[in-house]
Amino acid sequence: MVTRTRFDDSECPVARSVDAIGDWWSLLIVRDAFDGSRRFGEFQRSLGVAKNILTARLRTLVAGGVLESVPASDGSAYREYVLTPKGKALFPVIVALRQWGEQHAFTPGEPHSELVDRRRERPLRPLEVLSADGRRVDPDDTVVHKLPAR
Amino acid sequence: MVTRTRFDDSECPVARSVDAIGDWWSLLIVRDAFDGSRRFGEFQRSLGVAKNILTARLRTLVAGGVLESVPASDGSAYREYVLTPKGKALFPVIVALRQWGEQHAFTPGEPHSELVDRRRERPLRPLEVLSADGRRVDPDDTVVHKLPAR
DNA sequence: CATTTTGGTTGCAACATGCTACCAACGCGG
DNA sequence: CCGCGTTGGTAGCATGTTGCAACCAAAATG
Numbered sequence: 001m002v003t004r005t006r007f008d009d010s011e012c013p014v015a016r017s018v019d020a021i022g023d024w025w026s027l028l029i030v031r032d033a034f035d036g037s038r039r040f041g042e043f044q045r046s047l048g049v050a051k052n053i054l055t056a057r058l059r060t061l062v063a064g065g066v067l068e069s070v071p072a073s074d075g076s077a078y079r080e081y082v083l084t085p086k087g088k089a090l091f092p093v094i095v096a097l098r099q100w101g102e103q104h105a106f107t108p109g110e111p112h113s114e115l116v117d118r119r120r121e122r123p124l125r126p127l128e129v130l131s132a133d134g135r136r137v138d139p140d141d142t143v144v145h146k147l148p149a150r
Numbered sequence: 151m152v153t154r155t156r157f158d159d160s161e162c163p164v165a166r167s168v169d170a171i172g173d174w175w176s177l178l179i180v181r182d183a184f185d186g187s188r189r190f191g192e193f194q195r196s197l198g199v200a201k202n203i204l205t206a207r208l209r210t211l212v213a214g215g216v217l218e219s220v221p222a223s224d225g226s227a228y229r230e231y232v233l234t235p236k237g238k239a240l241f242p243v244i245v246a247l248r249q250w251g252e253q254h255a256f257t258p259g260e261p262h263s264e265l266v267d268r269r270r271e272r273p274l275r276p277l278e279v280l281s282a283d284g285r286r287v288d289p290d291d292t293v294v295h296k297l298p299a300r
Numbered sequence: 301c302a303t304t305t306t307g308g309t310t311g312c313a314a315c316a317t318g319c320t321a322c323c324a325a326c327g328c329g330g
Numbered sequence: 331c332c333g334c335g336t337t338g339g340t341a342g343c344a345t346g347t348t349g350c351a352a353c354c355a356a357a358a359t360g
Contacts, residue, residue, distance in 0.1 A: 013250075143268050
């Protein structure tokens with residue numbers, strides 16, 4: 001069969017993450033969830049995604065434990081989609097993508113939305129990759145250890 | 151026409167990043183590049199991706215300035231694909247996905263590959279999202295500022 | 301040279317995406 | 331409790347994209 005390749009059995013955590021999130025739409029749904037969207041219609045208007053796609057993505061995100069479907073907070077009979085702890089743990093991923101985009105996907109001076117901390121209203125500090133003992137490391141300072149199956 | 155939706159004009163840097171990278175294969179190609187892969191065949195064997203897909207992805211990554219095609223380092227007439235500075239800047243994205251995958255996409259004790267710093271052979275410190283003044287922030291402490299077009 | 305390796309291209313079938321139309325349940329004013 | 335707009339979907343179709351396998355030319359190798 002010619003199904004899209006899955007990585008859910010890969011030993012590489014990057015590949016598994018990629019597989020768990022599903023596709024780019026899913027990531028943008030998660031982004032919107034961080035930004036406060038909860039209702040089907042909110043995601044749909046914000047993303048401009050087709051409703052059948054959104055339905056499918058919300059379902060897989062819920063199935064994957066990234067989102068959770070809960071009763072609407074306004075007391076209506078509708079449901080809302082909120083991030084689980086597992087979903088909230090994607091925060092550094094979103095921040096990393098955001099910072100990369102700001103640096104490399106906009107022409108200088110081109111306006112873009114900005115993520116700021118609520119207290120001071122100032123942009124976040126760029127993410128730093130640190131070794132266990134706190135030194136900054138860049139790609140060349142690292143190596144992947146492939147664990148043998150136990 | 152029914153083309154896949156593009157985000158290259160979005161004002162959100164997350165969406166632009168998503169668009170610039172292209173798809174999950176591209177991200178895994180970048181991961182392999184961080185891990186030392188340079189040649190077409192290396193990527194192909196490592197990923198198990200179809201060659202026509204790999205060809206297309208390498209082309210768009212080069213066109214997007216993430217990879218660069220350079221003469222082979224062993225003096226042969228073939229070419230190699232190496233990360234540009236823009237590509238290397240994706241390091242925190244890969245690390246964030248890797249750490250999320252380690253935490254949330256493996257059952258406890260299940261073996262997985264590991265990214266360690268070369269000097270001490272120890273895993274990296276988990277990424278922390280920090281405010282400008284150095285406080286740790288979590289999603290609820292942040293808000294997205296949508297800039298008006300200037 | 302002859303053969304293998306490398307780095308692709310081409311064609312096809314199946315699957316995923318996007319669009320539009322449709323629809324049922326909910327909510328709200330009267 | 332009735333009519334009507336809103337919300338949250340489903341269904342069907344056209345087209346785009348993915349994956350596979352076959353093929354191929356240039357470069358390496360012996």
